[in-house]
Every structure is written in C-alpha cells, then in structure tokens.
Amino acid sequence: MLELKPLPYAYDALEPHIDEETMKVHHDKHHQAYLNKFKTAWETLPELKDLNAEQVLWRLEELKEKIDDKTWTALKNHGGGYVHHNIFWEIMSPNGDREPVGELQEKIKELGNFTKFKEDFTNLALGQFGSGWAWLVLDEQKNLRTYALPNQDSPLSFKHQILLGVDVWEHAYYLKYQNRRAEYLESWWQVVDFSAVEKRYQVALAKTK
Ligand code: MN
Numbered sequence: 001m002l003e004l005k006p007l008p009y010a011y012d013a014l015e016p017h018i019d020e021e022t023m024k025v026h027h028d029k030h031h032q033a034y035l036n037k038f039k040t041a042w043e044t045l046p047e048l049k050d051l052n053a054e055q056v057l058w059r060l061e062e063l064k065e066k067i068d069d070k071t072w073t074a075l076k077n078h079g080g081g082y083v084h085h086n087i088f089w090e091i092m093s094p095n096g097d098r099e100p101v102g103e104l105q106e107k108i109k110e111l112g113n114f115t116k117f118k119e120d121f122t123n124l125a126l127g128q129f130g131s132g133w134a135w136l137v138l139d140e141q142k143n144l145r146t147y148a149l150p151n152q153d154s155p156l157s158f159k160h161q162i163l164l165g166v167d168v169w170e171h172a173y174y175l176k177y178q179n180r181r182a183e184y185l186e187s188w189w190q191v192v193d194f195s196a197v198e199k200r201y202q203v204a205l206a207k208t209k
Contacts, residue, residue: 002053004035005086013094017187019176027089030171034081034152041074053083057156080152084133088167091200096193104163104194104201111144122185124148125168136164136197138204161204164197 007013007027012020042048045067048056056063056079064072100108111117125134128148136146137160145160148168155162166188173184 002035002039002082004032005089007089009094014092014191017190018092018173022173022175025175026171027085031082031085034078034085036078037074038078038082041071041078044071053079054156057083057154058159060154060157076154076157077152080154083154083156084152084162084165084167087162087165087200091164091193091196092188092191093193093196094191096191097195097198098190098192100194100197102195102198102201103205104198107144107201111146117146118189121146121166122182122189125166125185126182128168131169133165133167135160135162137162138201142205161200161207163200163204164192 004027007023011023011027014023038053042053042056047066048063051059056075060072060076063075067075099105099114108114108117111120121134121136124146125148128134128150130150132148132150132153134146134148135155136144137155139145139160144163147155149155166185168181168185173181177184177187
C-alpha cells in the first residue's frame, strides 16, 4: 500500500531559500495528511485497486458518474495533494541545474526564452487567487502549456502530464515569507532542478508516443 516517501534530501537542504521548518511541516504534516485522506477514500473503492494514484487523477472525470460526490471530491483533493507533492520534492534539489537542460532546453523556447518563461510562470503563480499551483505540462499533442489551477486540481485530470509545478498554498511559504508570495517564488527558482524536469519530460514524451 501507499507510503509517504521520505524527502530525497535533508529538511534543511534547500536553506536559505526554503527553510527547514517549512519543509518539515510541509512534508511530514501536510503531505502525510493528503496521503492519509486519499488512502481512506481510495480503500472504499475496490474497483480502483489496480490503478495507481496518478491513474486515478487521470480518470477523474470518468469516475465522477461512478462514485459518490464526497468520495470523488476526496480523491480529487487528497489524491491531487499526494501526487503533486511527490513531484514538488522531486523537481527541487540543493545542487541542481537552475536552467533547462537536454531536450527541454530546446523545447521550452516555444514559450519564449528562459527569462520570459520564468517571468510568465511566476506571474501565473502570483495571479493564482488563494491556494493552488502553477504548472508546466505536456499536452496530448506534445505541446508545452503553462497555467495555474486552484487547490489540488490536477493537470492529470485534463490528460496533461506534469513537468514542473510550484505550490502557492500559504503552507508552502508562510513561515518564512508570510504574505510575500513574490519573494518566495524568487527563492523557489534558486532550488528548481531542471535535470529532474528533463527526466520528467523524457518520461512524458515516451508516454504520448
Ligand atoms: Mn503544499
């Protein structure tokens, strides 16, 4: 059954950009809680036992007619929270490539140069009213897209594969940055690991073939 994976680095590894206390609470409390509540909902649905969490989100719309609203909402919110945070830990690292590498380096030029991409992505994250995420995804036509979604609504439910995401729930930054989301985002770019994003891009490409 699903277990929360430990962070792939120490809690203080992303200091000073993301502080140790935030990482502890974010991973051990918030991420754990999403997982627990996702499991509770999922376990009531034996028909979904052969799917993984990503597949549940991928099929969320078709599941809507088959399961009750409360359970469906739990899958959406807590399944989203569980899957999205796994990705979030993965695409950050203390010593990574801070600019796109590999094939994504070329591909991302479709969205403008890297400076423009960063600016646009930051603006999406800043413009998300309330809780949510900004996303870089690969759509079914293998085009890159960026957008923000509220809460834990998942790009996977739009059949988009996630390459990069930034969490703009206050729990991701409030301890250190309080209401200063822009400052948090500026720091977050200092810990994004584009070699991990490139790996995700390669996996996504293979899946859409
Ligand atoms: Mn979060």
